[in-house]
Amino acid sequence: MPEGPELHLASLFVNRMCGAVVFTGPVQKSEVSKNPEVSFSCPAYTIIATSRGKEVRLTLTPQKSDSAQGRCRRGKTGQVNQVQTMDIVFRFGMSGFFRFTTEAELPKHSHLRFYTNEKPCRVLSFVDTRRFGSWQPNGTWQLNRGPCVMFEYLSYRENVLSHLSDRAFDRPICEVLLNQKYFNGIGNYLRAEILFRLNIPPFVKARTVLEGLQTHLSDEDRKSVVKVEVTDTEVKEEVTNTEFKEEVTNREISDRAAVKEDESETPDLLRLCHTVPLEVIKLGGKGYDPEKMDYTDFKSWLQCYCVEGMKSVRDHNGRTMWFKGDPGPMAPKDAKTKMIVKKEDDHDYKGGKKVKKARSESTMKPKYIKEKEVPQRRAGRRK
DNA sequence: CGTCCACGTCTAC
DNA sequence: TAGACCTGGACGG
Numbered sequence A: 001m002p003e004g005p006e007l008h009l010a011s012l013f014v015n016r017m018c019g020a021v022v023f024t025g026p027v028q029k030s031e032v033s034k035n036p037e038v039s040f041s042c043p044a045y046t047i048i049a050t051s052r053g054k055e056v057r058l059t060l061t062p063q064k065s066d067s068a069q070g071r072c073r074r075g076k077t078g079q080v081n082q083v084q085t086m087d088i089v090f091r092f093g094m095s096g097f098f099r100f101t102t103e104a105e106l107p108k109h110s111h112l113r114f115y116t117n118e119k120p121c122r123v124l125s126f127v128d129t130r131r132f133g134s135w136q137p138n139g140t141w142q143l144n145r146g147p148c149v150m151f152e153y154l155s156y157r158e159n160v161l162s163h164l165s166d167r168a169f170d171r172p173i174c175e176v177l178l179n180q181k182y183f184n185g186i187g188n189y190l191r192a193e194i195l196f197r198l199n200i201p202p203f204v205k206a207r208t209v210l211e212g213l214q215t216h217l218s219d220e221d222r223k224s225v226v227k228v229e230v231t232d233t234e235v236k237e238e239v240t241n242t243e244f245k246e247e248v249t250n251r252e253i254s255d256r257a258a259v260k261e262d263e264s265e266t267p268d269l270l271r272l273c274h275t276v277p278l279e280v281i282k283l284g285g286k287g288y289d290p291e292k293m294d295y296t297d298f299k300s301w302l303q304c305y306c307v308e309g310m311k312s313v314r315d316h317n318g319r320t321m322w323f324k325g326d327p328g329p330m331a332p333k334d335a336k337t338k339m340i341v342k343k344e345d346d347h348d349y350k351g352g353k354k355v356k357k358a359r360s361e362s363t364m365k366p367k368y369i370k371e372k373e374v375p376q377r378r379a380g381r382r383k
Numbered sequence B: 001c002g003t004c005c006a007c008g009t010c011t012a013c
Numbered sequence C: 001t002a003g004a005c006c007t008g009g010a011c012g013g
Helices: A004-018 A153-161 A188-198 A206-210 A219-232 A238-256 A269-284 A296-301 A354-364
Strands: A023-026 A041-052 A055-062 A086-091 A096-102 A110-115 A122-128 A134-137 A311-314 A320-323
Touching: A004 A041, A004 A055, A004 A096, A004 A122, A004 A269, A023 A110, A153 A219, A153 A269, A188 A269, A188 A320, A206 A269, A269 A296
Parallel strands: none
Antiparallel strands: A023 A041, A041 A055, A055 A086, A086 A134, A096 A122, A110 A122, A311 A320
């Protein structure tokens, strides 16, 4: 399920599984993939992953000879081996993920493979059934994508609020939330969950929803640095955390003097685009291995997307928008709204755990949703 | 068997 | 604003 949280979980997965592993030889691409060859080969290298929004970057680092000096510099055949690191930037399309298996258990649709130097070797695979995913050797974060909603919160927020005059914000809010120039990491299920929580009609003009939001940071915004660090202690992520810390530190210094604190502020839309994805990261933090992943927890976490009793419409780009209540004024004209109804004699699903109940409860009484139609114009409280 | 649908971009009329 | 790009699971006849 590749939206921002899944991409980040993928990077945690790679670092956890491969952090202490040495890889060797060339990087292999499947025949069928149309993505570029990765011309990197080295007798011994390590792999580190980083995520930003809906991208993951793998950094391949040749091992600097602990014993044999310059073992990566030159092979015995005389061919020059890789000396420098290589970054590969991945996008996951609709079905991409990483897996780490034995060579014998190579997954179907494994399109890029990194081999370990172990006896029966293992393989880190980029698996992508539909092949909508892509990678770029010697790549950088895609230039037209904005800051990460999860780990560059302050600059992401600033980027949106300082560009509200952009014509992009003429569109309905639900469609703008998929614009990766401003919401890098948000995808189809996240936009539904986020708008649902604020009871914002999906087809209200984005600028109308956003222009009332405060430019300064709320109290909760500042605390976010603490939350993220706690979240990430499970698997330490030096790079991401370092970047984040620096950013917050700088911004916090400049903001502190200027901002007077509000006590209890309802999280606004921009903040939910940060915190809701972080919830998903917490869910998946334990045993991330997508192939044998159990989606029970995730499904019960969903309050709107694909949930019984919710409505859905195709937006102007043909994507299904899940919502509850009023679709809003800019809803596609011809659009026929569907609604999922309970199946006849539903056996309450085999799992039958408390989690399933939890979903029904949240559907019936969304406690933190104001039953009044509030956020039409502005989600956050205004002074 | 067939049709519809899917967590996302891309580029071409 | 369409399509193109892909495989496969769910569901209907």
